[in-house]
Structure formats: structure tokens, C-alpha cells
Amino acid sequence: MASGVALAVLIPLGVTAVGDGPPASAAFDPAAFDFWVDSAMGPIKSRILRAADGNTNRVVYVLDGQRAPETLNGWEIETNVPAVLASWNINVVMPVGGMSSFYADWNAPSSFFGVPPGSGSSVSGSGALNAFAAGPGKSYRYQWESFLTGNLREALRDRLGFSSIRNGVFGLSMGGSAALTLAAYYPQQFSFAGSYSGYLNISAPGMREAIRIAMLDAGGYNVDSMAPPWGPQWLRMDPFVFAPNLVRNGTRLWVAAASGLPTATDGPSFDTLNGMGLEALALANTRSFELRMATLGGGNAVYDYPAFGIHNWTNWQAEAYRMIPDLSANIG
Structure with a gap:
């Protein structure tokens, strides 16, 4: 099913395969x-x-x-969700950067054809024109999983006194997949994980190539530098594959994907059309993941499938509002 949806997205639209919405316009929370x-x-x-x-x-x-920028986290840029979380007496940690990283420890710095990064010029925006430019994940190897579960976790504990156990983690699209990965392998740190419009069956037919196109468009990154095809490192990143860990851990999960049908606020545009196709692909992946969890006897997840919503911040902000009470009850 995922393969068919992927082809339906890729062929007629020629779009970013599994990225997130259009680039955000910067905002800033002085708090x-x-x-x-x-x-x-x-x-x-x-x-x-x-x-x-x-x-x-x-x-x-x-x-x-x-498309995570190096300036602010998209949740701060595009939504008031961090402020709402703080009002629920939750400390909010928003890592900045990691475009196309999947918040993973990569196999190597991103490069193509053995050409070292920095051989090309960086251009404004994202896209394949940045493929040979230097920069995050190219001049060095992405090691985001190690950072989030080691350096950052310890610094938050030692410098701010934050608890390093029974934390929550959630994200959208790439970040949704990564949230489940972190919860699967670090159950003491994360007692709750949320995935919105995540790609939760990345080993399904067509998904690796869909991710390849998306990463090329979002910053000019090479999926082969992240993890070799179909090897242990790739399978370790696939929520469909590591689902038994989540069941065994008993991690509280909130897993959501919308229908791909636009809401009244999603006007006619290429971004809307793109977001419809991307959300349909995320929905197929999420339904597959739900079925996988059911076959394992997993009763530790809430699944939410809004009747309207596309791959954009309007959808993700509304989903966060629905999730927050459950998050609040399952951390700390």
C-alpha cells in the first residue's frame, strides 16, 4: 500500500517525497x-x-x-505549542538544526560520488544545488541520536537540574519517526513519544527512494550517507521493524496522521497539493505501523486520524493540542 501511495505522490506531482511543509518564516519567543x-x-x-x-x-x-533551520526550531517559528506546553508545567527542549538528519547517527558525512563537501557553493534556501556545499552534516558526521541521549541529556541535568528520566519526545514528519526511534532504544529516558505525520514503515517498497528525493530537496543530503541500503543500520531506524521494542518497553505513544484532505484554511496552491500527497503517504505508513503494533499485542498507543488535514503546521499544531493532556499524564 505504501508503495502505491508513494508512486501516486511522486509521479504526478514531482514533489518533495517525504519532507515537511514549505520553509517557515522566523518567529521568536522571548520567554x-x-x-x-x-x-x-x-x-x-x-x-x-x-x-x-x-x-x-x-x-x-x-x-x-x-527542513529544520539552524536559527530556531520550527515549533517556535510556526506555532505557540511550546508556550502552551510551558503553561501545562512542562519544560520544553527544542533542539535547533539537523536538516534531513532524521536525528540519527549517520554512517558518514553527506557526500555524493566521493566528492568532498565544500567543493560547491552554498546557495540560499534548500535543494539539490546545496549537495556539494559544506555545512551541517556535510563538513562533519551527523550524530544527533548520541547528542539527544548523551550530551544534551546530561547538560540539561547538570546545568538546569532537569530530570533525565521519564521525559517525553514528539515530532512531525522526520521528527515523528525519530521520536519513536528514541523511545524504542532509550526507554529509561523517554516514557512518552509522539509521532505526527511520521514515516513509520521506511523499509516498505519505494520508501527509501522517496526519502532519497526528499533529502536531496531538503538541503542536498544523501540518504546513502545516513545508512546503507537495507542493512542493520537502516532497519534499526524503521519503526515498523523495531515496534516490538515499543511494546516491550510499554512506552506511551501518541501516533497521528490526517486524511490528506485540506481544511477550510488550506487555500488552493501548489503547497496544498503537495501537502495532500505527503500526508496521504504518511497516513499509509502510519496505518501499517498501527497494524504491526496490533499483531504484537501493543495496547500502549493512542492513534488519531483527523478527517481533514494535510502535511503542514496547521495540522501539527492542532494535533499537539489534542495530545498535550496525554503527554502531561505520562511524563515526570
Whole structure:
């Protein structure tokens, strides 16, 4: 089913295969502050928003989508969700950057045909024209999983006093897949994980090539540098494959994908058409994941399938509002 949907998306539209919505326009929450942490990737910035009641036990990591910029996390740019989380007495951790990274530890820096990064010129925006430019994940190897579960986790504990256990994590699209990966392999750190419009069956026919196209469009990254095709490293990243871990861990999950039908606020445009196809692909992946979990006897997940919604921030913000009470009840 996923393969058929992927072809339906890719052939008539010629679009970004599995990315997120159009590039965001920057916003800034003055209540949040920059939190820099050294790592194997160099200094990495996160944005922190403290819980309204000042507690340090309730913490959630909020993951961006495929076009994650180096300035602010998309949730701060596009939504008021971080502020709402803080009002629920939850400390919000927003890692910044990681475009096309899937928040994974990559096999190698992104490159093509053995050409070292920096051989081309960086251009504004994202796209294949950046394929040979230097920059994040190209001048060095992405090691986001190690950062989120090691450097950042320890710095939050040691410098801010944040609890390093029973945290939450959620994200959209690329970040949704990554949230489930983190919960699957770090159950002590994450007691809750949420995936919105995630790609949860990435080993299905056609999905690797769909991701290849998306990563090329979102910053000019090479999927083969992330993980060799169909090997253990790739399968380790596939929620459909590691679903038994989530059942065994008993992690509370919130898994959502909309129908792909536009809402009244999604006007006629190429972005809307693109978002319809992308959400249909995410929906097929998510339904497959739900079936897989059911065959394993997993009763630890809430599934939400809104009747209207496409692959964009309007959909993801509304989904976050629905999820927050469940997140609040399952962390700390």
C-alpha cells in the first residue's frame, strides 16, 4: 500500500517525497533562551522554555521536520505549542538544526560520488544545488541520536537540574519517526513519544527512494550517507521493524496522521497539493505501523486520524493540542 501511495505522490506531482511543509518564516519567543551544548558535531543550540511552575521533573523534547533551520526550531517559528506546553508545567527542549538528519547517527558525512563537501557553493534556501556545499552534516558526521541521549541529556541535568528520566519526545514528519526511534532504544529516558505525520514503515517498497528525493530537496543530503541500503543500520531506524521494542518497553505513544484532505484554511496552491500527497503517504505508513503494533499485542498507543488535514503546521499544531493532556499524564 505504501508503495502505491508513494508512486501516486511522486509521479504526478514531482514533489518533495517525504519532507515537511514549505520553509517557515522566523518567529521568536522571548520567554525561551538559548542553551548551547558541546558535542562531537561541535556546539549545538537548543531553545529552552521553562515550566510555568518552575518544576524540573517534567521535560519534553520537541523535534523539528525535515527542513529544520539552524536559527530556531520550527515549533517556535510556526506555532505557540511550546508556550502552551510551558503553561501545562512542562519544560520544553527544542533542539535547533539537523536538516534531513532524521536525528540519527549517520554512517558518514553527506557526500555524493566521493566528492568532498565544500567543493560547491552554498546557495540560499534548500535543494539539490546545496549537495556539494559544506555545512551541517556535510563538513562533519551527523550524530544527533548520541547528542539527544548523551550530551544534551546530561547538560540539561547538570546545568538546569532537569530530570533525565521519564521525559517525553514528539515530532512531525522526520521528527515523528525519530521520536519513536528514541523511545524504542532509550526507554529509561523517554516514557512518552509522539509521532505526527511520521514515516513509520521506511523499509516498505519505494520508501527509501522517496526519502532519497526528499533529502536531496531538503538541503542536498544523501540518504546513502545516513545508512546503507537495507542493512542493520537502516532497519534499526524503521519503526515498523523495531515496534516490538515499543511494546516491550510499554512506552506511551501518541501516533497521528490526517486524511490528506485540506481544511477550510488550506487555500488552493501548489503547497496544498503537495501537502495532500505527503500526508496521504504518511497516513499509509502510519496505518501499517498501527497494524504491526496490533499483531504484537501493543495496547500502549493512542492513534488519531483527523478527517481533514494535510502535511503542514496547521495540522501539527492542532494535533499537539489534542495530545498535550496525554503527554502531561505520562511524563515526570
